[in-house]
């Protein structure tokens with residue numbers, strides 16, 4: 001029997017933006033499945049989500065988003081535990097850098113398998129359920145890297161651009177099934193992925209790169225995820241919401 005609370009499944013839910021999104025959705029009344037590769041980190045993350053929203057039930061589903069059986073298992077566990085699924089948030093990714101002249105096809109495959117193929121495989125599992133259930137919401141964590149480049153990130157930028165294109169195509173194919181698909185595209189966010197790098201930059205350098213002179217807090221990205229999951233009107237689909245503090249619309253002359 002489906003429960004009365006809406007249910008969200010969040011990949012990459014063991015840390016950073018995924019964890020903050022799981023917390024925000026739990027606070028907004030969802031039960032949550034958090035998916036990731038590291039059981040110990042997931043258990044800690046689940047405790048954090050439960051502390052943030054005591055009424056929420058949190059299911060931990062260890063899975064590699066690149067592994068088909070594990071992805072299917074995480075969705076099956078969610079449906080057998082909660083009896084429903086309303087929201088899929090795809091946040092899993094890992095960052096490794098390589099100048100294109102040194103990038104190997106193995107490094108390319110490793111990135112694309114997680115970021116693009118993993119997003120698509122999870123979205124397919126979510127879609128199969130949403131079509132049967134009469135609708136649902138898909139929210140991908142994309143990146144400003146889908147449209148602007150950083151050094152040594154050709155494979156990451158290409159994979160994220162693929163995720164943005166995937167979301168647009170899904171929105172078109174799935175609108176008639178009441179499935180709304182959007183992307184949140186963060187700029188820099190203070191998470192384990194790049195927090196150390198951002199912390200190492202001097203204030204002047206940060207200001208030269210971002211008009212707010214800082215990285216986002218994960219909760220600032222999660223607020224937009226919650227909006228797309230809970231408040232956004234059905235007509236908002238196929239969109240990308242950039243959350244970068246103004247970084248990608250800024251020219252590079254400093255004030256004064």
Ligand SMILES: NC(=O)c1ccc[n+]([C@@H]2O[C@H](COP(=O)([O-])OP(=O)(O)OC[C@H]3O[C@@H](n4cnc5c(N)ncnc54)[C@H](O)[C@@H]3O)[C@@H](O)[C@H]2O)c1
Pocket residue numbers: 011012013014015016017018035036037038063064065066090091092093094114118141142143144185186187188189190191192193194
């Ligand atoms: N931090 C930033 O500045 C930033 C900027 C733009 C976009 N993003 C995107 O936000 C999302 C979340 O990243 P984050 O910044 O919170 O970093 P993070 O490292 O805290 O989170 C990524 C999570 O994905 C998990 N993961 C990695 N590979 C996986 C796999 N194969 N299967 C399942 N889980 C896997 C990791 O264990 C980790 O918990 C990513 O998609 C990232 O590309 C981050």
